[in-house]
Amino acid sequence: MKEIELKVLDMSSVLKPSDSFALVLEEVGGRERKLALIIGAMEAQGIRMAKMHYKPPRPFTHELMLSIMQAGRIWLEKGVIYEVKDGIYYTYLYVRRFDGELEIVDARTSDAIVLSLRAGFPLYVYEDLLEREQLRNISSNGLKYTVTINSVDMEMLKKAMEEAVASEDYERASLLRDEIRRREQEEKGEH
Structure with missing residues (x-):
């Protein structure tokens, strides 16, 4: 590579x-x-x-x-x-x-x-x-940019989801929720 x-x-x-x-x-x-x-x-x-x-x-x-x-x-x-x-x-x-x-x-x-x-x-x-x-x-x-969801840890994902819900950005909140669930299932060994 x-x-x-x-x-x-x-x-x-x-x-x-x-x-x-x-x-x-x-x-x-x-x-x-x-x-x-x-x-x-x-x-x-x-x-x-x-x-x-x-x-x-x-x-x-x-x-x-x-x-x-x-x-x-x-x-x-x-x-x-x-x-x-x-x-x-x-x-x-x-x-x-x-x-x-x-x-x-x-x-x-x-x-x-x-x-x-x-x-x-x-x-x-x-x-x-x-x-x-x-x-x-x-x-x-250069002060604002977008990072990929993969580069953010669980704590930050959860806080971002709370912020999305609070600002009524439900589409973003659901994407974040899905990623949190995916990681939790992966952690438990479920696929």
């Missing part, structure tokens, strides 16, 4: 009504497609500190991990976002061992982003995933 390089473009302030943030990644060169990940406050803080090249007085987890890898002569070659399901993005880290062997390790996408910013290795996404999940209907100022 073709890999498209990404860079961190922006991070929103707090999304209402939750304490989540929208992290926007942008395609490097090319068509400049954008991908939004919904992340928590702790993940947002780690990414902000890495973007600012902030060095904490004592090593945080990402700095500790990179120091251990350096001491063990292991380095990160790249990260690849390979899937999104029910609001969760999945990423592999490609790790080169001191003996030259390449290992592929599953990682939280937010951790892969922080490590990429700290260690300087590239972050990619499979092109078909980017094409399917890219932001749509981006306003001229």
Whole structure:
């Protein structure tokens, strides 16, 4: 599968009504497609500190991990976002061992982003995933856009459904209700 390089473009302030943030990644060169990940406050803080090249007085987890890898002569070659399901993005880290062997390790996408910013290795996404999940209907100022339903977690779906009912947008509410039911049935093992 073709890999498209990404860079961190922006991070929103707090999304209402939750304490989540929208992290926007942008395609490097090319068509400049954008991908939004919904992340928590702790993940947002780690990414902000890495973007600012902030060095904490004592090593945080990402700095500790990179120091251990350096001491063990292991380095990160790249990260690849390979899937999104029910609001969760999945990423592999490609790790080169001191003996030259390449290992592929599953990682939280937010951790892969922080490590990429700290260690300087590239972050990619499979092109078909980017094409399917890219932001749509981006306003001229870039502050408003549409994300796919697949990139939103259950909590946000439920809140969006409540808002749709409150604003009497019943068509949208029914679509959201159906997606919530589908995920709940899938979680229970029903198909």
